[in-house]
Amino acid sequence: MLIPPPLSLYVHLPWCVRKCPYCDFNSHAAKGALPFEEYVDALVRDLDHDLPLVWGRVVNSVFFGGGTPSLFPPEAIDRFLQAASARLRFAPGLEITLETNPGTAEHGRFDRYLAAGVNRLSFGIQSFDDAALQRLGRIHDSAEAERAVKLAQDAGYDNINLDLMYALPQQTLAQAEDDLLRAFALEPTHVSHYQLTLEPNTVFYARPPKGIPDDDSAWDMQEHCQRLLAEAGYAQYEVSAYARPDRQCAHNLNYWRFGDYLGIGAGAHGKITSGAAQHVLRRWKHKHPQTYMAQAGGEAAIGGDEIVPAERLPFEYMLNLLRLHEGFSVADFSARTGLAADALAAPLAQATQRGWLEETDAGRWRPTELGRRFTNDVIELFLD
Known part of the structure; x- marks a missing residue:
């Protein structure tokens, strides 16, 4: 959910x-x-x-x-x-x-x-x-x-x-x-x-x-x-x-905990989760200030809308969470993405084997010292 x-x-x-x-x-x-x-x-x-x-x-x-x-x-x-x-x-x-x-x-x-x-x-x-x-x-x-x-x-x-x-x-x-x-x-x-x-x-x-x-x-x-x-x-x-x-x-x-944010202004980006529609929407506004001011308040000011595909959500989630020293829990991942824990099984196994992620006694996953040196490589494991 x-x-x-x-x-x-x-x-x-x-x-x-x-x-x-x-x-x-x-x-x-x-x-x-x-x-x-x-x-x-x-x-x-x-x-x-x-x-x-x-x-x-x-x-x-x-x-x-x-x-x-x-x-x-x-x-x-x-x-x-x-x-x-x-x-x-x-x-x-x-x-x-x-x-x-x-x-x-x-x-x-x-x-x-x-x-x-x-x-x-x-x-x-x-x-x-x-x-x-x-x-x-x-x-x-x-x-x-x-x-x-x-x-x-x-x-x-x-x-x-x-x-x-x-x-x-x-x-x-x-x-x-x-x-x-x-x-x-x-x-x-x-x-x-x-x-x-x-x-x-x-x-x-x-x-x-x-x-x-x-x-x-x-x-x-x-x-x-x-x-x-x-x-x-x-x-x-x-x-x-x-x-x-x-x-x-x-x-x-x-941002880093994959929270929502409403983006207002020229070129602003937003991310909004809909519980009713069960999707994550990304929206951005036109970048040029004069164009933005002329069109703000209507559909024309929107540079684009995208519903994030389910298969990309693990990557987008980790792109943010793996920047934090506190790491993440699988329960939080499911609540933020609507995906089951199985979606993380294979990349978590690979990251653990390579010494990039570790699971704490409290059940949270976080980057190791080695993992923090190779953040981009760790995140790429979660690409579909």
Whole structure:
């Protein structure tokens, strides 16, 4: 029996000051004044159109991603949240995250974001090395990054994530360590620490920068930084996510546990489970902001709908769950996919034989240390 899981709301705000050469997200460099009011109007129309998919369900987290959501004034964020909470059942005290670029942080805005209901900030720092930031095409420097985080803390924020990358062009192990030490000095509650990858359709993919560390050097950085994070009190709970006790990102945890999420905004993706129809629906919206705003609220704004075939569900489930250190239970798998335990028998046997997965005394399956090094290979076992 397919049972609808917890529900989140994702809101995509697609503009940024300048598109970074490594970024493959749906982001568009701002040209002139941005249509904040018109875009919020489109978001509300989009939400109204999708409401029948989730009617009566409780929303457990909200995430504003981009682009650079902090380009939007607090009043625009507040207006959307008021409209959304009037239409959806927001759980008491739900986590509401806003992605923030230090180069767009202004004194006096953070307290107004907090008043609007945003209770978690995620800063895209990437590095505290000014030369590295220039090579990455970032619009801020290290001093601006530190100042922005402190401004947010002064405004009352006590739940802050810092995004950092490693294996950057020309980066050494000592520089990767220094990035973390400077992050620790700011005392964030959460650190996202991930390797720079050259994604298709990016400038870096077409013209790779010089001096990218090789695989062995990148692995050395990863292992060393994982030790530093653990020693500083940040427990790893996902491939690239580390948190203080009880400060894991609720929104991302819902993604990784194969939860549902309503995707609103230009290029936003959603996943919705229907208990009545017994299927998992994926829906995405048109990517270009102008096209999206013109069509939001109607079928034309939908870029596509897909009912996930039953034979692909094991792979999609594992693509998310095997990123988590907590692993999964077979009962959870059946509830999230509607499939019997037999669907996992053969790949679980292979993964166990190769030493990639292990079953705990509590009956949960989780990646071994070896399995975490070969995550993609483990996941491929579950392809139909």
